[in-house]
Amino acid sequence: MSEFIIFDHVNFAYSLPAGAKIPALNDISFTINKGEYVSVIGANGSGKTTAAKLMNGLIHPDSGRVLVNGIDTRIHASSRDIFRQVGLIFQNPHDQIVASQVEEDTAFGPENLALPRAEISARVEEGLRLSGATHLRQRQTYLLSAGETQRIALAGVLALHPECLIFDETTAMLDPRSRREILSLIIDLHNKGYTIVHITHDLDETLLAERILVFQEGQLVMDDLPRSVYQDRSRLQALGLDIPHLLxxxxxxxxxxxxxxxxxxxxxxxxxxxxxxxxxxxxxxxAATRSFTHDGVIMFQHVSHMYLQGTPLAQPALQDVSFTIFQGVATGLVGHTGSGKSTVLQHMNGLLRPQQGRVAVTGFDLTQPTLDVRALRRQVGLVFQNPEAQFFERYVGDEIAYAARTLGYQGKLRALVQHAMQLVGLDFEQFVDRPLQSLSGGQKRRVALASYLVVQPHILLLDEPFVGLDPQAHQQLSHFVQQLKSDGITIILSTHSMHDLLEITDQVLVLRERHLVFNGGIAQLFNALKLKEWDLEIPLExxxxxxxxxxxxxxxxxxxxxxxxxxxxxxxxxxxxxxx
Ligand SMILES: Nc1ncnc2c1ncn2[C@@H]1O[C@H](COP(=O)(O)OP(=O)(O)OP(=O)(O)O)[C@@H](O)[C@H]1O
Ligand SMILES: [Mg+2]
Structure with a gap:
């Protein structure tokens, strides 16, 4: 087998605007062969994304060498060639979308290669087909759901005809069906001869790889077959990892x-x-359905919602949705990408107001124009799906204090921030003054969580909170949410992970194409025999x-x-x- 990517004693540090250096990779050496399928795992901030960017020449080593197909990535003349040969699908697909229309976006790369028109069309066609996005070709990119955006990002990369594909947590935001499809697409592409590098926090996804690289604090600490890497559970746990659920x-x-x-x-x-x-x-x-004796704290009655109402781009998002959520009960919100889960959550903290129907949350009537939104948000914390979208400040400490400040908390702000950071496992001294921009994906996610935990709400809305967290942080957060639940906090958890759903929730709402199709106890859900029809995954348990x-x-x-x-x-x- 011939060598395709070589890291030869690579060092890399990021420079902060103030001049400080953040070391990201420390003396890394490894080789990836042509046609190989390699998984990369490691705790948040361990250097995975940095390694990926070095592989396709987006950044260059401070010392040591990165070779792609025998060419040093620092040689300027070949940078375009390397970029084309090694396609990187980012952690956040929005970073990768350049045009407002899907088809134009997919064509962007091939157009930059100055290919003939017919060739460009053929590549757009192929990219969209391989990524399962043909039906989206006329859509506006900024109106796509997370999973759809991910596919478009992949289509754009495939249209460049790369030899190697790097997936940086590409499956993290996807619903089970899209995830399965992308995973089988990865295996398919591997079988077709593509070299695959798959960065993921979902350890079960790494079992099919030929080799696993394990990063820890900028170092490569294991490079071995899955069978060998997963032999020693306590060693992995010490690295902030674990073994896959299956094992x-x-x-x-x-x-x-x-x-x-x-x-x-x-x-x-x-x-x-x-x-x-x-x-x-x-x-x-x-036998019996579980009956809830608690009080209803959130009520939806015949709620419908249409985005961009009254414009040609109008998109219905919810249709005639009614349910009640009870005090202290953890409720799961599941459904396919784009089924309306985030729209439901945003109605609960007043970010969206009901266009039709009625929403009441702990005594607040959200149809009232005079609603005191600040008072509502002191009770109801919403952690968004995409943490970057909710950042208001530049520095970690300010960001976490922001929500508390706007909601009128005074006094012990520093202590509150420190406590919230501790809850999400961010070291106060190390991170409080870091620019948000300089954080890894998972570190940003932790800041987003901390900024909502700081206000200690009675109702916590979590929109895909585990996305981007490493296995240990995932487990800690899951335990923490279970703790909040036993303290009487009402939790609403939107998730694609059936494992988390089982761990945390008692009641489940299933949304499908804008409609509520199931509202009941969790045992009932998994015996409802409709999971396939609803595109839900049957959990391993x-x-x-x-x-x-x-x-x-x-x-x-x-x-x-x-x-x-x-x-x-x-x-x-x-x-x-x-x-x-
Ligand atoms: N643009 C940046 N500027 C400064 N520091 C950065 C930047 N991006 C990442 N870092 C830092 O470099 C280190 C490695 O980050 P990297 O993004 O490679 O981690 P990762 O393994 O991909 O993490 P995650 O699992 O959270 O995505 C971390 O300490 C991170 O805080
Ligand atoms: Mg990363």
Whole structure:
């Protein structure tokens, strides 16, 4: 195999405007071969995105060399060539969109290569087709949902006909179907001979890679096969990482099922091992629906919403949506990209007012023009999907204090900021004076969270809060949200991750094409047998429970959270049953 990308003792530091240096990569050496499929993992700020930018010549090493196809990326004359050969799909797809119309955006790269018209059209066609975005070609780029934008960014890169594709958390914001599609697209492109570098915080996604590079604080600390990298869980945890859920579950179950391995690349093989040759048990729905005895704190009645109403670009976003959310109950909001989840959340803190229907939140009537928005927002914190979009200040400390200040908090602001930063795992001294612009993707996300936790709201709206967080921060935040929930805070969590949904929420709302199609308990959702139709993913936990039932083990239908399931299994075994 021939070498395609070579890092040879690479050092890189960012310079801040004030002259300070932020070291990002420290003496990194590795090689990626032509046609290889490599995953890159590491904690927030460990240098992954920096390495990606060095690979396609966006930035150059301070010392050491980066070679692409044998050419030093510092050689100016070849920079365009390198940029074309190594396509980078950024962490935030909006950074990559240049034109206001999709088709024009995809054509931008090939046009810059001064290709003939026919060739440009053919490449636009192909780029859109490969990224599953043909149907969006006439749309306005600034009106696309996160997942749609991601596809357009990919289409633009593919139209350049690169040899190597770097995906920097490309799947993070996508709904399960788009994510599956992009992942199989990645594998497809790999099979076609593309060299693939896939940066991700979703460790389960790395199991199919041929090799994994692990970064820690600017250093390359592991470079090995997935099977070897994931052997030592405690070492990974010390790096702010963990092992993939699939392997966690397999290892947790090994004491009960002797035939399980400790490494799997796909859930299918694992589930087959688990189900053994047992006879299939008939599915039955769980007994009673959970009834909530709490008070309603958020009420939607026949709410509809249209963006750019009255213009030719009008886009309906919600249609006749009604539901009640109860005090202290954690509610999940799920649905396909563009199904209206963010629109629902923005109605809850007064960012959007109902055009039709009624919204009431903890005694505030949002249809009233005289609504005291400040008073409402003291009660209801909304953490946006895209943290950069909500930054008002230049520096971390000011940004976190901003919301508290505008909402009228005075006095112990510094202590509040310090506490909020501690909650999200940002070191106060190290980060309080850092410009926001200089943060990594995950660090920005932590600032965004801190800026809402600082006001200590009674209702916390979280729009995809885990996107961009490394595995450890993800887990800490999940525990923290569960803690808030047990303190009586009402949580509304919009997420594509069924695992997080199971961990945190009790009630679920499913939105589909602007309509509310499901409102009920979480156990009911996973037994509703409509998950496929709603494009929702069946979580691994549920598949495992089903596989056990196939094996004749009567796992209760509401036993969906992993800890509950393990406790149940343990008690079941204690009861004298011999399992396999
Ligand atoms: N434009 C910038 N200016 C200054 N410092 C930066 C800049 N971008 C990143 N850094 C810093 O460089 C280091 C490496 O950042 P990088 O973005 O490569 O991390 P990452 O591994 O991609 O993190 P994440 O998982 O959060 O995306 C971090 O300490 C970060 O704060
Ligand atoms: Mg990054």
């Amino acid at each position: 966690q579950f397999a290892r947790d179950l090994q004491p009960y099922f002797a035939n399980l391995q400790s490494f799997y690349r796909t859930p299918q093989v694992f589930l087959t091992d688990l189900a053994g040759s047992g006879s299939e048990q008939k599915n039955s729905l769980p 549920v598949m495992i429970a089903n596989a056990m039932r196939q094996n004749g083990i009567p796992v209760p239908y509401d036993c969906l959270r992993w800890k509950t399931m393990l406790t149940w299994l343990h008690d079941y075994e204690e009861g004298g049953h011999v399992i396999l």
